Amino acid sequence: MGDAHSARSSLRRRRFRGSRPRCQDDRQIKGRTVRGLHTQFKGSGTSATAWNIRKDGGVFRKCLGPALAAILALFFFSSAVLAQSLEGVLRGQITDPSGAAISAATVTVTDSQGATKQVQTNEQGQYVLQGLPAGTYTIKVQAIGFVDFEKGSIVIAPGSPQVVDAKLQVAMEKQEITVNDTTNRLSVSQENNASAVVIKGKDLGAFSDDPEDLQADLQALAGPAAGPNGGQIYIDGFSGGQLPPKSDILEVRVNQNPFSAEYDTLGYGRIEVTTKPGSSKLHGQLFADGSNSDFNSRNPFVTKQPPYHLAYEDANVGGPLGKKASFFLYGFRRDMQDSSIVNAIVLDLLDPAFAPIPFSQAVLDPQARTYLGPRVDFQLSPSHVLSVRYQFWHESKNKIGIGQFSLPSQAYDTRKTEHIFEISDTQVLSPRILNQTKFQSKYGRENDTPESLLPAVVVLGAFTGGGNSLGKNLITQNTYQLQNLTSISVGKHALALGGRLRDVDEVDYATRGYNGAFTFSSINTYLTAEQALEHCNAAGGSACAVSGASQFTITAGNPIAQLNLFDLGLFGEDQWRARPNLSLSLGLRVEAQNHIHDHADIAPRVGLAWGLGGAGNPRTVLRAGAGVFYDRFQEAQVLQAERLDGVNEQEFVASSPCFFPNVPSPSELSTLNCGQSVPTKYHIDSHLQAPRTRQAAIGIEQQISQHATASVTYLNSHGVHQLLTRNINTPLPGTYPLDPVYPFGNAGNIFQYESDGLFNQNQIITNFNIRMGTKYSIFGYYTLSFANSNTAGPDSFPMNPYDVLADYGRAAFDVRHRLFMGGSVGLPRGFSLSPLVIANSGAPFNITLGQDLLGTSIFNARPALAPPGATGPGIVATPFGTFDTLPAPDESVIPPYYGAGPGQFTLNLRLSKTLTFGNKGARSQGTGGWWWPSRKGKGLGERGLSAGEAGSSGAGSSESRYSLQLSLAARNIFNFVNLGTPVGNLTSRIFGRSNSLAPSPFSSLSAPRRLDFQARFTF
Incomplete structure (x- = not known):
């Protein structure tokens, strides 16, 4: 829509210059000036004077030619405006709890097919997303230092700008905008690595309620990259301690941000358990x-x-x-x-x-x-x-x-x-x-x-x-x-x-x-x-x-x-x-x-x-x-x-x-x-x-x-x-x-x-x-x-x-x-x-x-290894190999495990x-x-x-x-x-x-x- 407005402004300023003679009579058609074309609309524009064309053919050619060019240009610009009228615009402003603008916030819209479009807010916290096909969208706003804002069921209609403002909460002040997030999207955030496992809600139901078995299940979950010491468990950020009952656990995170400098232990295999707080309802x-x-x-x-x-x-x-x-x-x-x-x-x-x-x-x-x-x-x-x-x-x-x-x-x-x-x-x-x-x-x-x-x-x-x-x-x-x-x-x-x-x-x-x-x-x-x-x-x-x-x-x-x-x-x-x-x-x-x-x-x-x-x-x-x-x-x-x-x-x-x-x-x-x-x-x-x-x-x-x-x-x-x-x-x-x-x-x-x-x-x-x-x-x-x-x-x-x-x-x-x-x-x-x-x-x-x-x-x-089929004192044949139980002092023995x-x-x-x-x-x-x-x-x-x-x-x-x-x-x-x-x-x-x-x-x-x-x- 902004591009169409610029096109109309450009058309108003347009002049035909050069060695061609200027047309003598200029009239306005609904605010548009077209040289050499004389038409007057009254009321709704159903009556008009006839063309007043000079008999001078040169003038005709020199004046009507540019006029036809202007008409063609107007036609093409109108087509563009019509095409744009089938698309919508989403705009708004992003602010913090005090009302101050948040610049450089990332605004992402996603249509019903999963296609996304993204912009960042300017110094005044404003954003504009143009050229959105008509349909239903979900908007997500992300800014460093603030809780993500997400809103769905936004209807974009042709020619009617939609305004969505967002007041972001400081990261501590958790107020979920979208309760049920059924998407599972990748992110370049260090905390959101796809190799991490986050268990909460109904997923916790797969794990045992018995505390000892629950700990064994979590250790198995952390097993693939735990190194020689196994998975390390942190409960509300503290190392050691007893694992709380499952009903007290809000969520479990494994392998999140494995190279964070905050933790001393290996990131792969780290188990972070967060317990539940109180709430506003009994x-x-x-x-x-x-x-x-x-x-x-x-x-x-x-x-x-x-x-x-x-x-x-x-x-x-x-x-x-x-x-x-x-x-x-x-x-x-x-x-x-x-x-x-x-x-x-x-x-x-x-x-x-x-x-x-x-x-x-x-x-x-x-x-x-x-x-x-x-x-x-x-x-x-x-x-x-x-x-x-x-x-x-x-x-x-x-x-x-x-x-x-x-x-x-x-x-x-x-x-x-x-x-x-x-x-x-x-x-x-x-x-x-x-x-x-x-x-x-x-x-x-x-x-x-x-x-x-x-x-x-x-x-x-x-x-x-x-x-x-x-x-x-x-x-x-x-x-x-x-x-x-x-x-x-x-x-x-x-x-x-x-x-x-x-x-x-x-x-x-x-x-x-x-x-x-x-x-x-x-x-x-x-x-x-x-x-x-x-x-x-x-x-x-x-x-x-x-x-x-x-x-x-x-x-x-x-x-x-x-x-x-x-x-x-x-x-x-x-x-x-x-x-x-x-x-x-x-x-x-x-x-x-x-x-x-x-x-x-x-x-x-x-x-x-x-x-x-x-x-x-x-x-x-x-x-x-x-x-x-x-x-x-x-x-x-x-x-x-x-x-x-x-x-x-x-x-x-x-x-x-x-x-x-x-x-x-x-x-x-x-x-x-x-x-x-x-x-x-x-x-x-x-x-x-x-x-x-x-x-x-x-x-x-x-x-x-x-x-x-x-x-x-x-x-x-x-x-x-x-x-x-x-x-x-x-x-x-x-x-x-x-x-x-x-x-x-x-x-x-x-x-x-x-x-x-x-x-x-x-x-x-x-x-x-x-x-x-x-x-x-x-x-x-x-x-x-x-x-x-x-x-x-x-x-x-x-x-x-x-x-x-x-x-x-x-x-x-x-x-x-x-x-x-x-x-x-x-x-x-x-x-x-x-x-x-x-x-x-x-x-x-x-x-x-x-x-x-x-x-x-x-x-x-x-023991040392013996050739298959060997016999004699100290030779023992087993499903794991044949061994010599009396190795010489300089004889190589089998490796451990x-x-x-x-x-x-x-x-x-x-x-x-x-x-x-x-x-x-x-x-x-x-x-x-x-x-x-x-x-x-x-x-x-x-x-x-x-x-x-x-x-x-x-x-x-x-x-x-x-x-x-x-x-x-x-x-x-x-x-x-x-x-x-x-x-x-x-x-x-x-x-x-x-x-x-x-x-x-x-x-x-x-x-x-x-x-x-x-x-x-x-x-």
């Missing part, structure tokens, strides 16, 4: 879940299983506290009578020859857990919110520590209690600056009590009996976290500055290993010892003692140890929206902690997202990033080094003891004539560095349709300074066992924590996300992974302390194929279906000899029926306009703080005041028997076979398949 929920052994399948490793059950109750309520505050109160109680399955090889005491026999038994292990958590949100001003949260968590477990090779005598009881206090202060200091400060104080107490204080008897590859070496423990821990995040919006830049300080104070009373432990290399050596002991007793001997054990260990000293461990992380980051289809992020993080050598770990991060084929809503996004990440040296290792430092406590190791089953005191060990007793202490290497991982990724994201996206990412991870433990006083190579020479003389075993490990990992990750309306959604990933390492963690020992690289091989966490799929399907008549599929290829397992061939005091020696375990598959399915009743519109819609801090963003704009929508498991939207949902949840509905890790000890009679079910999420302790009956009442 709402609540009651939930009950029950399971019984009568409905579950049977465990294949036991013939007789006692009855067991699970009872879980959950409740929450939320609403206003006056006009400026809201609350949310939640809690649950979980009572479970589960059973642990023992599957071992023992001696038949009824047989005079004590022949080894299989032994299986199911032992009930009662457990109870209580959780309570109130939260209050105060809106102190329109730009200031204060949130206070308290959590109480108590857990009691009886007869745990049993299962697989561990006999019932290994049982112990544990009691754990946690008190967590959190406070969060969020302020909008200006329309462009947001500041958020968080503090958490956590007090924890744990009490472990073994049922037996007898010495432990460990028969490798067969059973573990006697008392539990865990001993009696009383652990008291205080943990503090302080965080600050300041977000600044400057034009197209979103800046973030912040830091985190963590402090752990722990006092630990532990008698681990005080009861002593005998270790036998195989069931045959233990059989020989028991036969000799029986012969001695039958002969009337007193205080009979025999040899046969490979090792005896006992700990003595002061059982009390304490530590203070703190770490500090500071970061700065700039997210720059260079163009509507290009965003760049550059960040730097600096970390430090005590108890280790390096005190300044520098971690740069960079990310890029480039939209191809469309400025605002590209159909293809190229995404790349790289960064450095550090892991912290944990309190468990610091405490071990503090306790067993050789002064406070000492562990004594006697090789080939001759006093089984008697337990001498540490002072008596040195006086015995058999077995060499050496002290053992732990030490932290003075040059230990924090484990560092360099990670780089490049991927392509594709918009398949309006509702579906997919992405493919290649991820490379290289880790150095990985932690391991090495006995630095191992006898020099070639000197053991005949004439051992120790580097540190008679100092005994020195187990030193070092950072000499490394790992390399390459992965291809394929993600997909389909959301069609509110009734159908499916999400998931497939990953192909290759990982190698020479360490399995800080407490793992290399076979040869003088050749750590000889242990470089397939990593313990290297699962070649992983598949994860979840979603929800709405069915007629109030039914819904929530499936969850998890499948893994076999995990590797270690193949060992159950011997110490190098004098390290660690039984992790591995040489064996491959069985694959695993589970399909979990929840079928629900929802009944609604009561007056319509009485219940709150989501949060009812309340705003609160959320981890969806990290500041203003693309880092904006915002609230997600309440899900079906919480106070979600409903047209009815009350709803009752009845569900049947099946874990592993096809009853697929998922086996655990096979036995890797070549001397075991069940080598290469599993003696347990795989843990959650593939199976429970008791059964491959479990059925849960559930009821949820919502008001």
